[in-house]
Amino acid sequence: MTTASDPQAGRLFAALPTQDAPAMARLHERLVDEAQREGVLDLAYRTMDTPVGRLLLASTVQGLVKVAFAIQDHDAVLRRLADDVSPRILEAPARLDEVSRQLEEYFAGRRTRFDLPLDWRLSKGFRREVLTHLREIGYGRTESYAQVAAAAGSPRAVRAVGTACATNPLPLVVPCHRVVRSDGSAGGYAGGPDAKLTLLAMERAA
Amino acid sequence: MRRPFEQIVAEYGPMVLRVCRAVLGPQDAEDAWSETFVSALKAYPDLPPDANVEAWLVTIAHRRSVDVTRAAARRPTPVETLPERPGVTGRPEDWDGDLWRALKALPARQRQAVAYHYLAGLPYKEIAALCGGSTDAARRAAADGIKTLRGTYPRLTDQSGVAR
Structure with a gap:
């Protein structure tokens, strides 16, 4: 960052470290x-x-x-x-x-629910309603996107539930990984499909 | 689109520390740095996205260092009775005491012009806006400062030509 318009001046400040961690x-x-x-x-x-x-x-x-x-x-x-x-x-x-x-x-398998203050500001409207409901899906259980839509009061909004999960600003803590497809397959996840499978397997095993 | 402030600290923090050290010396530099970055953090949301961050930070640092200098001037000065020694704070990473002794002997305007130009890379026009006076006066102050330092800072006359 030093302006080396004058090399001698640059040398002058050699004693002054450019990085001092x-x-x-x-x-x-x-x-x-x-x-x-x-x-x-x-x-x-x-x-x-x-x-x-x-x-x-x-x-x-x-x-x-x-x-x-x-x-x-x-x-x-x-x-x-x-x-x-x-x-x-x-x-x-x-x-x-x-x-x-x-x-x-x-x-470590020693905690099944989170007890933390959450700031929901990054999620609004219907998506937020969906995410609020997700906190009621207990550890080790799963629900289908259709079940979540019905629980949120809009049984036809299955796709919107998918979007709400995909855009969940608080994954893990708000357990969108517990929402799976009706055919039992895991479905998508913000952390990638492998992360979702890892979490589901971990919760089943505990 | 404004970058997270953490990135501003990482990118410009070391430069501002060098400037504060050159202008204020090892004892007051860290106070000035802290005040500069707290002020900058407060004002950051209002900084125009296309602003020159370097010049903005040096401007804040300049004002903070003027405050720190005034506060130091009001303090009683038991320091005078202590022997001059490098590493005033006793920290191993403290930089060369000889350089600070040479810088300290310069008039404040020359020390500021030298630091803002050679360490922060500010053009003389901006240094003039910051410290008052004309662009030419800022250029002269920096040139005079460097000239004096050449005579007073022993390392510069080291004939090996290798900066340590």
Whole structure:
């Protein structure tokens, strides 16, 4: 980034490191603390490794707002969050400690439901109604898209249920993986078909 | 389309730290950096999407560093009685004390012009807008600063020509 219009001037600042990782780590931590204290950290995020790949977890002050799989491209997801929620985004793992703890328990087979504050702002209208219903499908059980449509009060809206599941901003925590096709096959999933099969097999085995 | 602020910190944080260190020295640089990025985070949603982020951050850093300098001037100065030594904060990553001693001896305008041009890459026109005065005056301040540093900063006269 140095303008080397004068090579001697460039040499002059050689003693001043262009990258100082320990200092940046310290300053980043301080920035997160001060941003939280001043109430200007609108979105905190972290990543965690799981049996279905690396997950991105993002939280507003209201609660968990987004869970994204690696195949959804975390950078792209963060850019969309910057547009849809706020660009005041920092990597702040501590604010997601409770979320990652409960997910770890879930993947270890020690947790069958999540008890977390959720921010539903990325889901609206009928889709949100569908997702709200999904929380009632218990661990290890499944429902067909048609059953979910009927439960949401619109038995003919099977396709819309499919869209609601596909665009679920909070997969895993809102268990859209428990919605399967009427013929028993798994159907699509934001995390990819393999991730869905992994989750269904894991819940059946527990 | 605005990038997540985390990316702004990752991309420009190290540059702003160098500027703060060159303008304020090791002791006050991190306070100025912190204040700069908290202010920037607050204002970030209102930044025009086509804005020059580098110039925007240096502008904030300049204002913060002026505040930090004023606050330091109001502080009692027991520092004067301490022996000058490198690594004032005792942190191993603290940069060369000789360079800061040489920079500190420059008039503030020259130190700012040198840092904003050579470390942040700002054109003299923008430095003039930031610090006041004409574009030519900013260019002269930077040139005078570099000229003085050549005489006062020993490493520059190192004949090996190898920057460590």
